[in-house]
Each structure stands twice: as C-alpha cells, then as structure tokens.
Amino acid sequence: xxxxxxxxxxxxxxxxxxxxxxxxxxxxxxxxxxxxxxxxxxxxxxxxxxxxxxxxxxxxxxxxxxxxxxxxxxxxxxxxxxxxxxxxxxxxxxxxxxxxxxxxxxxxxxxxxxxxxxxxxxxxxxxxxxxxxxxxxxxxxxxxxxxxxxxxxxxxxxxxxxxxxxxxxxxxxxxxxxxxxxxxxxxxxxxxxxxxxxxxxxxxxxxxxxxxxxxxxxxxxxxxxxxxxxxxxxxxxxxxxxxxxxxxxxxxxxxxxxxxxxxxxxxxxxxxxxxxxxxxxxxxxxxxxxxxxxxxxxxxxxxxxxxxxxxxxxxxxxxxxxxxxxxxxxxxxxxxxxxxxxxxxxxxxxxxxxxxxxxxxxxxxxxxxxxxxxxxxxxxxx
Amino acid sequence: xxxxxxxxxxxxxxxxxxxxxxxxxxxxxxxxxxxxxxxxxxxxxxxxxxxxxxxxxxxxxxxxxxxxxxxxxxxxxxxxxxxxxxxxxxxxxxxx
Numbered sequence: 001x002x003x004x005x006x007x008x009x010x011x012x013x014x015x016x017x018x019x020x021x022x023x024x025x026x027x028x029x030x031x032x033x034x035x036x037x038x039x040x041x042x043x044x045x046x047x048x049x050x051x052x053x054x055x056x057x058x059x060x061x062x063x064x065x066x067x068x069x070x071x072x073x074x075x076x077x078x079x080x081x082x083x084x085x086x087x088x089x090x091x092x093x094x095x096x097x098x099x100x101x102x103x104x105x106x107x108x109x110x111x112x113x114x115x116x117x118x119x120x121x122x123x124x125x126x127x128x129x130x131x132x133x134x135x136x137x138x139x140x141x142x143x144x145x146x147x148x149x150x151x152x153x154x155x156x157x158x159x160x161x162x163x164x165x166x167x168x169x170x171x172x173x174x175x176x177x178x179x180x181x182x183x184x185x186x187x188x189x190x191x192x193x194x195x196x197x198x199x200x201x202x203x204x205x206x207x208x209x210x211x212x213x214x215x216x217x218x219x220x221x222x223x224x225x226x227x228x229x230x231x232x233x234x235x236x237x238x239x240x241x242x243x244x245x246x247x248x249x250x251x252x253x254x255x256x257x258x259x260x261x262x263x264x265x266x267x268x269x270x271x272x273x274x275x276x277x278x279x280x281x282x283x284x285x286x287x288x289x290x291x292x293x294x295x296x297x298x299x300x301x302x303x304x305x306x307x308x309x310x311x312x313x314x315x316x317x318x319x320x321x322x323x324x325x326x327x328x329x330x331x332x333x334x335x336x337x338x339x340x341x342x343x344x345x346x347x348x349x350x351x352x353x354x355x356x357x358x359x360x361x362x363x364x365x366x367x368x369x370x371x372x373x374x375x376x377x378x379x380x381x382x
Numbered sequence: 383x384x385x386x387x388x389x390x391x392x393x394x395x396x397x398x399x400x401x402x403x404x405x406x407x408x409x410x411x412x413x414x415x416x417x418x419x420x421x422x423x424x425x426x427x428x429x430x431x432x433x434x435x436x437x438x439x440x441x442x443x444x445x446x447x448x449x450x451x452x453x454x455x456x457x458x459x460x461x462x463x464x465x466x467x468x469x470x471x472x473x474x475x476x477x478x
Contacts, residue, residue: 001445001448003427003441003444003445005388005389005390005404005406005427006406007444007448008388008427008439008444009388009406011448011451012447014451016455017451017454017455019458020451020454020455020457020458020459021454023458023461023462024454024457024458027461097432124432124433125413125432125433125434126432126433127413127433127434128433150386150431150436151431151432153416153434153436154416154431154432154433154434157413157415157416157434160415161415209386209429209431209436212386212429212436212437213436213437238451242447242450263440263443263447264439264440264441264443264444264447265429265437265439265440271416271417271436271437273416273417273418274416274436277415277416
C-alpha cells in the first residue's frame with residue numbers, strides 16, 4: 001500500500017485502534033506490581049490525552065501527570081512585561097506568534113497593549129518579520145521569540161536571514177527554553193509539602209516535535225542516570241496509546257530504556273541542520289524563571305554575545321523592568337506540574353481562574369493542564 | 383504550540399528555498415531553511431511548523447506503524463473471540 005496524506009491523519013486517530021490498545025493496556029496493567037505515574041512532558045500530549053478522554057480508557061493503576069511543556073504557560077510575567085513595555089515604545093512594532101495574544105502580564109496582555117495603541121502583530125511564521133521590517137524601515141521590528149526546541153531553529157533561521165539580507169531594523173527578544181533541564185528539575189526538586197524529593201514521576205512520554213529537532217538522544221540520561229523510562233510519542237491519540245503501552249511493557253519486563261514510538265519522524269540524532277543553526281546563534285542562560293516552577297539552571301537560551309546588536313534585551317536594557325514578580329498565592333500550578341496536585345484540587349480552578357481570565361500558568365493556553373481540564377474535564381466524570 | 387501539520391510537497395522553488403505543500407487540500411508555502419539542500423523532493427511527506435518544513439516523514443515507518451495497528455486490532459479481536467468461547471464453554475446454563 002502506498003501512503004496517502006489522509007492516512008497520516010485518519011489512521012492515527014482510528015477509534016478501533018485506540019480501543020484495541022485500551023484493551024491491551026488493561027490486560028498488561030494487571031501484571032504490574034505497582035501503579036505507574038506517567039508524565040506527558042508536552043502540552044500537546046496533555047491536549048490529546050484530555051481531548052480523546054484517554055484517562056477514562058486507562059485502568060486504575062495508570063495515572064497521568066501533566067507536564068510543563070507548554071511554552072506559553074510557563075512564560076513568567078516578568079518576560080511578558082518586557083514584551084508589553086517594548087510594544088509601548090515609539091516606533092516599535094512588536095511581533096510574536098499568535099499563542100501569546102492573551103497571556104496576562106502585570107500590566108495586561110499584548111492584546112491589551114494593542115488596544116492602548118501599541119503596534120503589536122501576531123504572525124504565523126517568524127519569517128513574516130522580514131516583510132514587516134522592509135515595509136517599515138523607519139521603525140524597529142522586535143520579534144518576541146517563544147517556544148521549546150521545536151520553535152528555536154525557526155528563530156535562528158530568522159536571524160540568519162536578517163544577517164544575510166543585511167536588514168538593520170529587526171531585533172529579537174529571546175525566551176526559548178529547553179526540555180531536558182525541566183525534566184531533571186521535576187525529578188530532583190524537593191517537594192516542600194512532604195519534605196522529600198519528588199518521586200511521583202515513574203516514566204516520561206517524550207515530546208513529539210522537540211524530539212524531531214533534537215533527536216531522541218537528549219533523553220538518554222533519564223533511563224540511565226535517573227531510572228526513568230522515556231518513550232518518545234507522536235501527538236495523535238493512537239501514538240499516545242501505543243507509547244503508553246510501550247511504557248507499561250517496560251515495567252512488566254523490568255526494562256528501563258529510551259524508546260521511540262514516533263519513528264516516522266524522530267531519529268536518534270534529530271535534525272542536524274536545525275541543531276547547527278541553534279548552536280550558531282544561541283547559548284544557555286545561567287537561569288530561566290519558569291512560571292509556576294521558579295528558576296531552573298541552564299533551561300533557557302539567549303543570543304550569543306557576538307550577536308548582541310540584534311538583542312532587544314541589550315538595546316532596551318534601560319527601560320526593561322527587572323523586578324521579580326511572585327506567582328499568585330492561591331495558584332497551585334507548581335504542584336500540578338510536579339504531579340503533587342491535579343487541577344480540580346485548586347481552590348480557584350474554574351472560579352477565579354478560567355481560560356478567559358487565567359491566574360495560573362496552566363490555565364493560560366489550551367495546552368496547559370488546567371485549561372485542558374476546564375475544557376474536557378467532563379469526559380473524566382465516570 | 384508545538385503542533386505541526388503533515389503535508390505533501392507539490393512544488394519546490396530552489397531560488398527562494400521554499401516549498402509549496404498541500405495540507406489536506408490547502409496549499410501553502412514553507413521555508414526549507416532547516417533542511418539540507420536537495421533533501422526535500424516533490425511528493426515527499428513533510429511536517430510543517432510555523433512556516434518551516436521541520437522534517438520529512440518516513441513513509442516506510444509510517445506504513446509499518448499502520449500495519450502494526452492492524453495486527454493489534456486483529457489480536458485483540460482474537461482475544462475477544464477466545465474469551466467469548468471460553469465464557470460460553472463455562473456457562474452454567476450450557477448443560478440445561
């Protein structure tokens with residue numbers, strides 16, 4: 001049979017295949033000695049799991065912990081305030097991806113900035129900045145760059161093009177973050193409630209498209225040094241079911257390995273050209289603050305010093321706020337991301353904190369755990 | 383945020399280093415900056431993310447997965463049949 005485009009959509013969402021995997025998982029799970037908590041690191045997986053009601057298909061001894069892999073959700077208010085302040089400058093066009101529209105900072109969201117007259121543009125691709133820059137040569141075009149490894153090479157490609165075409169009026173504000181560092185933080189971090197290290201996570205579903213770029217090699221240390229199996233999974237529901245089944249089989253067979261379910265797109269080495277582009281322009285920051293989780297060492301990227309002339313944080317250093325902003329006191333997103341609590345346990349879930357007026361990070365984007373529970377949580381009622 | 387779309391390459395412009403792709407009937411352009419020169423060809427299945435081709439989809443691996451799924455459905459149906467026969471065999475009313 002030859003592959004058709006519709007196979008790539010329909011067959012990986014096929015109800016009969018999902019049901020068959022659900023049966024297999026139920027049978028296999030009977031052989032488990034202990035319950036397993038699986039963290040799906042990526043918000044895209046959280047969305048799929050909730051949308052397709054996958055928790056309902058699981059036996060009682062298989063639980064999900066919804067991870068921090070939503071770059072919009074984890075963006076701290078300090079960084080959004082930067083975007084807000086930049087957008088309010090004279091002769092600045094602030095450009096970012098659509099995901100950032102509603103994310104609230106301390107003065108409001110970028111949508112609010114636009115309502116106050118700021119020139120904020122939400123684009124489909126970072127390369128749209130080139131066209132905007134050419135059409136507005138008397139203005140500075142600042143690209144507010146967000147995302148994990150999936151989206152970082154596209155920002156690198158933008159800088160590459162800016163340099164190649166010698167465009168003088170494009171600057172970048174970099175907020176790219178990396179996955180392995182936060183995974184380590186979640187395993188290692190001290191749980192302040194029970195004064196012990198966090199041992200809630202038994203295994204990881206590895207992100208889909210981060211892995212397309214970085215390769216599965218970035219997770220090698222988790223089975224080896226942290227005794228946590230990793231199965232890299234695609235985003236479709238059949239992918240997720242197969243990956244869960246692979247995790248369970250590892251526990252039954254007492255294996256602890258890195259495996260790839262999403263092998264139609266993920267190789268061990270990943271996309272080398274994309275990695276080279278990242279390497280050329282970016283280096284690790286000492287610390288990056290994650291909303292809900294706090295500072296995590298080496299988890300963010302910044303432009304290398306030789307590209308400082310393109311760095312909006314350098315050019316606008318004097319006006320960017322530096323005060324630390326505390327997360328909301330009632331918000332338990334940090335606990336949710338560590339697997340200690342689930343969204344409905346939060347006192348402000350669905351009341352003060354909703355997708356239309358999010359307080360915590362996990363309610364901000366549709367890929368956040370709270371937003372997914374808010375939208376699809378009724379599927380969980382048995 | 384990290385969601386990406388499988389698409390089929392219909393045209394390649396080597397001058398601009400852009401591909402035109404079909405995403406379930408919708409035609410759009412995507413930059414090839416992240417792919418090695420000549421790596422993407424017309425007819426290839428690729429993954430699209432914020433205006434860029436991020437990788438090719440391995441057709442053989444995709445087909446292998448689909449075969450696996452068929453086998454698993456059959457295997458689980460077979461288990462169901464066996465279970466039904468067993469239940470039938472063990473049914474206390476059977477002798478009546």
